[in-house]
Amino acid sequence: MPCPVARSLEEVGEWWSILILRDAFYGLTRFDQFAQSLGIAPNMLTRRLKGLCDAGLLERRLYQERPPRHEYVLTDKGRDFRPVLWTLFAWGNRHLAPEGESVVLTDPETGEAVEPVVVDGRTGRPLAKGVRVVPGPAATPGIRSRFAPRTAI
Known part of the structure; x- marks a missing residue:
């Protein structure tokens, strides 16, 4: 796929x-x-x-x-894969740890807790909202149709 x-x-x-x-x-x-x-x-x-x-x-x-x-x-x-894993840590701590965090990500220099976020590597802007998925250059016809604009009936 x-x-x-x-x-x-x-x-x-x-x-x-x-x-x-x-x-x-x-x-x-x-x-x-x-x-x-x-x-x-x-x-x-x-x-x-x-x-x-x-x-x-x-x-x-x-x-x-x-x-x-x-x-x-x-x-x-x-x-x-490290950023993916750190993002899973944060999501799991936020949503799946009602008893509290058993493992915390910290800055190695300060010891302060860190909160990983996904950002655009070009702009540094967080990608939490406002991102759209569109077909890429190698998209198959099936992928292109999946992301084609939908017309309301």
Whole structure:
């Protein structure tokens, strides 16, 4: 499906994949670390790590030869997921934490809580409202018709 949301979900939309990426941002790199942090079955973790490597979000690197052991490190593509994860943090804290925030994003220099927002990279303007989705240059005819202006009857 040529939709960017659908394509993104194909890569990272599975529950465990996002949690593995979260833990990678926390600094975890080794299979046993992920398994302990997540309480995930080894076969499921193996599949998710392979999927994230195949998608180019993580890179599998040998760190010990005997016995062979690998670590999983974020690639540039994986690190580009960071703002998405921080936005999920903020949304979850705002809407899904009636007992209060269990994890807070902070500025590393000041220790002050931060509130992530999505902004236009060219203007710096927040994109919370007033954004419209339109067909792009590679849009299929189906996408173009989906976003064609609607005429009231």
